[in-house]
Amino acid sequence: MNSDRIFGLVGLVTALAYIASATQIQTSFLADPVGPKAFPIIIGTVAAISCLVLMFRPDPDPEWPDARTWGGLALAVVVLVAYAYALKPLGFLLPTMVASGILSYQISPNARASALAGVSLSIGLFVLFKFALGLSLVGLPRFLQG
Template sequence: MISDRIFGLVVTLVALAYIASATQIQTSFLSDPVGSKTFPILIGAVAALCGVIVMLRPDPDPQWPGLRRLGAIAFALVVLVAYAYALKPMGFLIPTAIAAGLLAYQISPRPVPAALTGLGLSLGLFVIFKYALGLGLVAFPKGWLG
């Protein structure tokens, strides 16, 4: 319960700081009713309300994962951050196949199915995003295809 109360307090304080910074936004005389100043204040008010509710009605104390599980979560976080940085220079297919394969291996530690999952997700998502949704994805690094 104490962790929820601390989290609620942090959310409330951050939301109040967000509201305070939103009040400093300069608006012109031609702005709409929910403009550049009002909308952030509304978002901050909702966040502050949620933080207060979490403080007043906390959940029972959670069961925190062990060190091994926390290490797996940290590894997944590192993989996803590296994936985000690798997308632009390496294109979509290679980083997606590597990241999906590593995360699939983490779920079920069998190398061949994990590699096939990574390749399948990479190709399948590329087809969906590029051709079905019309996104401007680059498949490989620009120098590879001429």
């Protein structure tokens, strides 16, 4: 019950903010009868109404994970975000090794298997992408390339 209410409230606020920013869209001199504002405002309105319906007629709650699993999920997001930032400056091999190792450990907590998964995935995928498919990937960071 509460999950849907909270989601509805968040959605409602987002929809109203969306409508508010849609009214700020600059129109140009090449005006058509509808203009660039109307459609976003319609969408925002439909979304706001649907969110209100959801708040007043919520479904039963889903089964949410426990606190420890939430921690694990948050860690996974942090790892993925860090991976996104690291991919360019540090090359493919090292960040992939670390990131896939951590993800693997989170799915099945076995340190040796995860280390193996990390190393083999990073090398295997690098060979596949670089040499079999010809994508331009940088393997190692510049300072290690000598």
